[in-house]
Amino acid sequence: MIRVGIGTDKHRLGVGRPLLLAGVKIESPKGAVGHSDADALAHAVIDAVLGAAGLGDIGHHFPDSDPKWKGADSMEMLRKTVEILKSAGYKPVNIDAVVHIERPKLGRHKQEMAANLADALGIPRHMANVKAKTGEELDSVGRGEAIEAFAIAQVETMAP
Ligand code: MG
Numbered sequence: 052m053i054r055v056g057i058g059t060d061k062h063r064l065g066v067g068r069p070l071l072l073a074g075v076k077i078e079s080p081k082g083a084v085g086h087s088d089a090d091a092l093a094h095a096v097i098d099a100v101l102g103a104a105g106l107g108d109i110g111h112h113f114p115d116s117d118p119k120w121k122g123a124d125s126m127e128m129l130r131k132t133v134e135i136l137k138s139a140g141y142k143p144v145n146i147d148a149v150v151h152i153e154r155p156k157l158g159r160h161k162q163e164m165a166a167n168l169a170d171a172l173g174i175p176r177h178m179a180n181v182k183a184k185t186g187e188e189l190d191s192v193g194r195g196e197a198i199e200a201f202a203i204a205q206v207e208t209m210a211p
Contacts, residue, residue, distance in 0.1 A: 092168075094200070
């Protein structure tokens, strides 16, 4: 059986914070502000695969009220998510994602971000895809105040 799920995430951008996307450290004057490492792309993918398996959301499994997840490595959280899926009898099939940020341009990082996600999900690299867009100088993304990520995932039931 194949199931599909969606995930989104949004973080404020602040000066002096690192910008991490799918574990890739991106050169940027502003980074994402958050309780964990604020990796918006990883968070959107976590919610997409959890959603596909009907297993709730990132806040349920990695509550930001828990000091354990303060400054946490979100790619480690993604690998843990795959374990949670496995315990429920599901494994990831493919993901597609879009990151919205005004600057910097993410073009040269897209392949590495997709490869990192594929490796963490335990799927072939051609089964993960990452796209990037700007906010066209509109809204909080366009004003450079926020980063937003969207993801969709397919999971399948594992053979018994
Ligand atoms: Mg987040």
